[in-house]
Amino acid sequence: xxxxxxxxxxxxxxxxxxxxxxxxxxxxxxxxxxxxxxxxxxxxxxxxxxxxxxxxxxxxxxxxxxxxxxxxxxxxxxxxxxxxxxxxxxxxxxxxxxxxxxxxxxxxxxxxxxxxxxxxxxxxxxxxxxxxxxxxxxxxxxxxxxxxxxxxxxxxxxxxxxxxxxxxxxxxxxxxxxxxxxxxxxxxxxxxxxxxxxxxxxxxxxxxxxxxxxxxxxxxxxxxxxxxxxxxxxxxxxxxxxxxxxxxxxxxxxxxxxxxxxxxxxxxxxxxxxxxxxxxxxxxxxxxxxxxxxxxxxxxxxxxxxxxxxxxxxxx
Amino acid sequence: xxxxxxxxxxxxxxxxxxxxxxxxxxxxxxxxxxxxxxxxxxxxxxxxxxxxxxxxxxxxxxxxxxxxxxxxxxxxxxxxxxxxxxxxxxxxxxxxxxxxxxxxxxxxxxxxxxxxxxxxxxxxxxxxxxxxxxxxxxxxxxxxxxxxxxxxxxxxxxxxxxxxxxxxxxxxxxxxxxxxxxxxxxxxxxxxxxxxxxxxxxxxxxxxxxxxxxxxxxxxxxxxxxxxxxxxxxxxxxxxxxxxxxxxxxxxxxxxxxxxxxxxxxxxxxxxxxxxxxxxxxxxxxxxxxx
Amino acid sequence: xxxxxxxxxxxxxxxxxxxxxxxxxxxxxxxxxxxxxxxxxxxxxxxxxxxxxxxxxxxxxxxxxxxxxxxxxxxxxxxxxxxxxxxxxxxxxxxxxxxxxxxxxxxxxxxxxxxxxxxxxxxxxxxxxxxxxxxxxxxxxxxxxxxxxxxxxxxxxxxxxxxxxxxxxxxxxxxxxxxxxxxxxxxxxxxxxxxxxxxxxxxxxxxxxxxxxxxxxxxxxxxxxxxxxxxxxxxxxxxxxxxxxxxxxxxxxxxxxxxxxxxxxxxx
Numbered sequence: 001x002x003x004x005x006x007x008x009x010x011x012x013x014x015x016x017x018x019x020x021x022x023x024x025x026x027x028x029x030x031x032x033x034x035x036x037x038x039x040x041x042x043x044x045x046x047x048x049x050x051x052x053x054x055x056x057x058x059x060x061x062x063x064x065x066x067x068x069x070x071x072x073x074x075x076x077x078x079x080x081x082x083x084x085x086x087x088x089x090x091x092x093x094x095x096x097x098x099x100x101x102x103x104x105x106x107x108x109x110x111x112x113x114x115x116x117x118x119x120x121x122x123x124x125x126x127x128x129x130x131x132x133x134x135x136x137x138x139x140x141x142x143x144x145x146x147x148x149x150x151x152x153x154x155x156x157x158x159x160x161x162x163x164x165x166x167x168x169x170x171x172x173x174x175x176x177x178x179x180x181x182x183x184x185x186x187x188x189x190x191x192x193x194x195x196x197x198x199x200x201x202x203x204x205x206x207x208x209x210x211x212x213x214x215x216x217x218x219x220x221x222x223x224x225x226x227x228x229x230x231x232x233x234x235x236x237x238x239x240x241x242x243x244x245x246x247x248x249x250x251x252x253x254x255x256x257x258x259x260x261x262x263x264x265x266x267x268x269x270x271x272x273x274x275x276x277x278x279x280x281x282x283x284x285x286x287x288x289x290x291x292x293x294x295x296x297x298x299x300x301x302x303x304x305x306x307x308x309x310x311x312x313x314x315x316x
Numbered sequence: 317x318x319x320x321x322x323x324x325x326x327x328x329x330x331x332x333x334x335x336x337x338x339x340x341x342x343x344x345x346x347x348x349x350x351x352x353x354x355x356x357x358x359x360x361x362x363x364x365x366x367x368x369x370x371x372x373x374x375x376x377x378x379x380x381x382x383x384x385x386x387x388x389x390x391x392x393x394x395x396x397x398x399x400x401x402x403x404x405x406x407x408x409x410x411x412x413x414x415x416x417x418x419x420x421x422x423x424x425x426x427x428x429x430x431x432x433x434x435x436x437x438x439x440x441x442x443x444x445x446x447x448x449x450x451x452x453x454x455x456x457x458x459x460x461x462x463x464x465x466x467x468x469x470x471x472x473x474x475x476x477x478x479x480x481x482x483x484x485x486x487x488x489x490x491x492x493x494x495x496x497x498x499x500x501x502x503x504x505x506x507x508x509x510x511x512x513x514x515x516x517x518x519x520x521x522x523x524x525x526x527x528x529x530x531x532x533x534x535x536x537x538x539x540x541x542x543x544x545x546x547x548x549x550x551x552x553x554x555x556x557x558x559x560x561x562x563x564x565x566x567x568x569x570x571x572x573x574x575x576x577x578x579x580x581x582x583x584x585x586x587x588x589x590x591x592x593x594x595x596x597x598x599x600x601x602x603x604x605x606x607x
Numbered sequence: 608x609x610x611x612x613x614x615x616x617x618x619x620x621x622x623x624x625x626x627x628x629x630x631x632x633x634x635x636x637x638x639x640x641x642x643x644x645x646x647x648x649x650x651x652x653x654x655x656x657x658x659x660x661x662x663x664x665x666x667x668x669x670x671x672x673x674x675x676x677x678x679x680x681x682x683x684x685x686x687x688x689x690x691x692x693x694x695x696x697x698x699x700x701x702x703x704x705x706x707x708x709x710x711x712x713x714x715x716x717x718x719x720x721x722x723x724x725x726x727x728x729x730x731x732x733x734x735x736x737x738x739x740x741x742x743x744x745x746x747x748x749x750x751x752x753x754x755x756x757x758x759x760x761x762x763x764x765x766x767x768x769x770x771x772x773x774x775x776x777x778x779x780x781x782x783x784x785x786x787x788x789x790x791x792x793x794x795x796x797x798x799x800x801x802x803x804x805x806x807x808x809x810x811x812x813x814x815x816x817x818x819x820x821x822x823x824x825x826x827x828x829x830x831x832x833x834x835x836x837x838x839x840x841x842x843x844x845x846x847x848x849x850x851x852x853x854x855x856x857x858x859x860x861x862x863x864x865x866x867x868x869x870x871x872x873x874x875x
Contacts (some may be wrong), residue, residue: 056409097517103592109408110351115591116543118584119498121539125581173731179714180730180741181723187719188706195704196695198666200721200784209727239535243416255708266707279428286421293410294402 014258022160026112029272030156036268037163038225041170043248043260045217048174050182050246051254053210054190056109059116060218060245062123065237066093067219068136069127072143075227082146086223093219097212106206120239127234139233146227166224167261170217174257177213186210187255251292253299262301264301321451329457329526330570331564332557333519337541338548339556340515344487346551347508350400350411354419355516355541358395358535361422362388362517363524364430364531367437377440384521385514392513396506413415419534426531439525449539460522464557467518472553484508488551539580540567543587549597558598562586619644619788619819620665620696625674627664627843632854634660635671637842642788642821644850647814649822651854652840653863658823659701661840665821666698667691679787693721697786699777701793701823705765712761714776715748718783744783751779756808763779766809771802788819794828803829839863 024031042064051059070089074080080088104115127134145154146162153162171259177183185206188196193203226232244267252263270288274281296303337359344352359586366384373380395418441455446483464499475481486494493503495535523537540563548559571579590597620642627635632734635657642648650658663669665676669842676683681694692698697718722744725737752758755775760768767774774794781789791810795803799839803826810820810833824830831851839847839854841863847854854860 023812039532050409053411056412058412104588107591107595110345111591111595113351113412114546115588117539117542118588118591122581122584122588123748125578125584129577133737176731176733181720182727182730184709184713185716185720187708192704193710195690195700196717197668198692198700198704199718199780200689201717202689221861237538244412245419246409247413250409276683280424282424283421283428286417286424289417290399290414290421291404293406293414297406297410314484 008098009110018164027156029269030160030229032186032268033265034156034159034163034228035225036265037160037167037261039245039248039268040167040219040221040261040264042225043245043252044170044174044257045214045221046245046249047061047255047257047260048177048210048217049214050184051249052178052186052190055105055207055211056113057116057117057208057211057214058113058239058242059123059194060214060247061122061237061239061241063093063097063215063218064222064225064241065127065232065234066096066215067124067222068232068237069104069140072140072226072232073224075144076140076142078258080192082144082223082227083148086220089223090216090219092214092240093215096217098208098243101208101211102204105204105211116242120237120242124234124238125182126266127237134234137234138292139231139236140226141231143226143230143232146224163224166220168196171257175290182206182209247289249299251289251299253302253305255303256299257307263299266300318451319572322453322567323572325451325453325457327564327568329460329564330562330568331544331561332461333523333526333560334544334563335535335548335557335560336464336467336515336519336522337537338544338552338560339468340519341538341541342513342545342550342556343508343515346425347484348400348505350403350415351408352512353362353412353415354395354399354536355512356420356536356538357419358388358513358516358524358534359520359537360426360529360534361391362513362520363437363529364426364435364518364520365523366524367529369433370437371534381440381521384517388517389459389510391517392510393506395513396509399558400505400509410564419493423531432531433601434528434530435524436528437524452592456525460526463518463522467515468553468557471515471572481546487518513523536580540583543583545597546587546595547590547597549599555597590596609678617644618642618699618770620821621675621677622665624676625661625664625676626672626679627660627669627674628672629660632835633843635664638674638840638843638845640838640845642819643836645730645817647810647820647833648833649824649834650826650840651807651830651837652846654780655809655842656840656863657843658840660843661697662790662793665691669790683746692786694783695784695787695790696790697784698776699779699781699792699794701796703723703773703777704772705773705780706774707765709765710761711757711763711765711768711776711817712745712748714765715751715783716744718780719744719748721784721838722859747862748779751782754812755779757806771805774802774806774807777852778824782813786818788821789813790821791824793825794822795824795829807832 010014019181021033025033042060046057046060069088070092071082071085074085074088075082101118104112107115112180128137135263143154147153151165153159186209187199189203189206194202229254248267251266252259252261270285274284277284283302331532337355340358341352341355344350362384365387366380369380369383370377373383399414399418403411418577439456441459446455447456448451475484483494483504486499487501488498491501492501544556544559546559547562548555549559566583566586567579570582574582618641621637622640625635625638626633638661652658652659656671660669664671665683667686667690671684683691683694683696686694687694698743706717709717718730723740725734725740729737749758749761752761755778757772757775757779760772765773765776792817795806798806808831822830822834834851837849837851837854838845839860846859846863847857
């Protein structure tokens with residue numbers, strides 16, 4: 001761990017960069033940035049389910065979708081504002097996660113992975129076909145923007161600052177969880193489940209908690225997305241998105257929330273950065289991911305932080 | 317009734333194709349420990365390489381098929397070298413993401429080579445139909461079922477009645493001990509991936525005359541094959557057939573009699589049901605007895 | 608189930624007819640065992656005698672094919688591991704299973720899981736109850752580390768600890784459970800003689816605090832110095848039981864370790 005003053009300096013510099021980011025990039029770039037930060041919250045959720053508790057969760061997009069549809073529908077049906085619909089969406093996602101998690105999290109490894117894929121596919125199918133509620137393949141449009149009183153977050157710039165505030169809250173909550181018995185238990189469950197049992201930790205309940213936290217963060221991400229893009233459809237929450245979230249997490253560094261944000265931004269901007277390859281963009285992207293996995297198993301942030309630490313150690 | 321028989325044959329044919337894909341997926345997992353999420357894309361490549369081979373083969377089906385299989389063997393070897401070897405020994409999630417990324421890359425390359433539009437491919441039997449007391453059964457469906465069954469039989473013989481098969485199973489069960497016993501694990505893994513790709517390619521070949529093929533069909537196929545593998549039981553060849561057929565039946569009959577929209581959900585609920593109640597599937601894990 | 612030599616509550620752990628089958632093999636064969644409260648009870652036997660299986664059966668890692676296990680009046684058979692631990696029976700592992708992604712102090716605090724009462728919401732809002740618990744249990748964890756001479760290592764990552772300290776950390780993690788009995792699976796394995804002396808001191812200290820200890824060990828020096836009672840297993844059965852003096856001269860024990868000829872040579 002780096003020394004106190006050094007760490008604080010890094011955070012201050014990072015914060016300054018973040019605050020001034022919008023002024024250095026194009027308006028299209030700002031939109032991509034906003035979308036990346038929305039994804040980042042879902043990825044932070046995955047940090048708990050996979051990074052800490054080791055659950056092979058390939059269905060995070062399902063909970064993002066539940067959050068998005070719940071918030072959008074409550075807004076449309078009851079005319080409620082975001083600050084009411086969003087907490088409701090989080091509760092709905094949490095309940096869904098517990099109901100699904102208790103039976104499902106007894107599975108491990110590739111069985112769990114396939115079950116989460118099945119979960120994702122099933123929710124997508126329901127979204128596509130339950131037309132009376134979800135609008136089917138046409139989706140839901142004219143979703144209202146987020147506002148506080150008369151002030152509305154209806155521009156990309158305003159939304160950017162909303163996202164910074166949201167991320168700050170999410171990270172604060174994440175850190176609080178990490179430095180409590182809940183966070184410790186989740187990490188322990190992945191490290192050694194047998195030793196957990198010997199220490200009196202109820203592994204299944206810990207896994208369900210991690211899964212539910214991921215679902216709640218995912219739903220928050222979904223609700224924000226719905227009221228930002230003002231339009232959602234089932235294909236926004238498909239299996240490909242679940243994989244994307246996992247890639248963002250791995251690229252950033254499995255257990256790092258900052259890494260999750262970095263990974264989300266990197267993967268979010270990847271289509272832009274690879275624009276010069278034209279049609280072959282996905283092929284280059286796929287190969288690039290494999291290269292990162294092979295060369296930097298700790299993820300980009302993980303590797304960078306390890307290099308930084310060894311440099312600091314040398315100068316001390 | 318007639319309609320039912322036709323649907324049944326159709327479901328059996330599709331189910332057999334799913335079974336072959338499931339086997340490709342299972343062999344990769346059992347022999348090398350890799351959950352291969354690029355399976356669907358390998359099937360797609362097989363279908364399109366087959367389509368090209370048939371187009372350039374001037375109607376000489378056996379030659380076209382042979383060329384496709386040879387090409388898929390090369391693809392399997394390439395996959396072994398560029399995806400499996402670099403990711404060997406890394407964590408499960410890394411390998412999962414790695415194969416997903418490989419699938420994305422393969423799909424994109426397929427699109428660059430063959431374009432985004434769907435294609436129709438001729439069957440070696442043309443459009444010929446067998447008329448059996450008022451039912452119309454496409455010859456191709458019979459061909460598919462027969463090929464799949466023979467193929468599964470051959471693989472079974474290979475695994476359980478040949479020395480090479482014994483080595484396969486030894487490596488699947490415990491690669492380290494196998495290596496200590498002098499088995500060339502590397503070579504076997506290479507052969508495994510060739511087999512994986514060839515199986516996927518054959519599934520693609522069998523599939524192409526039945527449905528429109530397009531470069532993005534991989535994921536949907538793979539998901540059905542995963543369901544088949546779970547239901548039948550990982551590592552079991554009769555399991556792959558049973559699982560594949562069950563999934564085929566569920567899909568085709570489900571679409572016809574219940575709802576064509578929710579047919580995929582039915583398959584998945586079936587898979588999730590098995591995962592929760594009997595995760596080892598109908599026949600249980602066998603080849604390597606991993607767990 | 609009472610020991611004729613004392614009142615029923617003297618026996619903290621009582622095992623009757625314990626049997627466990629692995630495939631065709633009887634790893635534990637109709638075992639009866641009584642452990643006296645506050646004693647250091649050693650379990651010895653050649654490799655493969657079934658000692659580790661017994662520890663796994665007692666701690667809930669495996670479910671016995673047959674038999675009864677009674678811990679202070681509570682039936683343990685069928686309880687999952689975490690319930691056995693919470694009932695007051697803690698254990699350490701033969702190869703030392705630590706949580707490598709947690710620091711030393713965090714490893715200890717995992718053991719305190721059942722003693723945390725504050726809810727998730729309470730944690731989020733940092734309620735007074737949450738803060739008090741964190742403070743008290745962290746202080747308790749530090750005290751345990753201090754007792755074992757590891758206070759300075761509290762914030763270190765586990766991977767940087769030398770082997771002897773890793774084994775001690777496991778003990779600390781088991782102790783924070785405030786168990787009434789501790790199963791120790793070969794705690795001296797891999798320790799040098801200085802570390803073994805340290806371990807002996809620790810175990811004597813634990814006994815002085817009233818903790819009952821069931822000790823699986825190969826290190827005879829340690830066993831002879833510490834054990835109040837010794838049970839000898841071979842092929843899953845009990846072949847001898849008694850004090851150190853009884854065991855050393857028992858023909859079956861010598862035969863089990865050294866073979867029939869040695870037994871005859873010894874006694875003639």
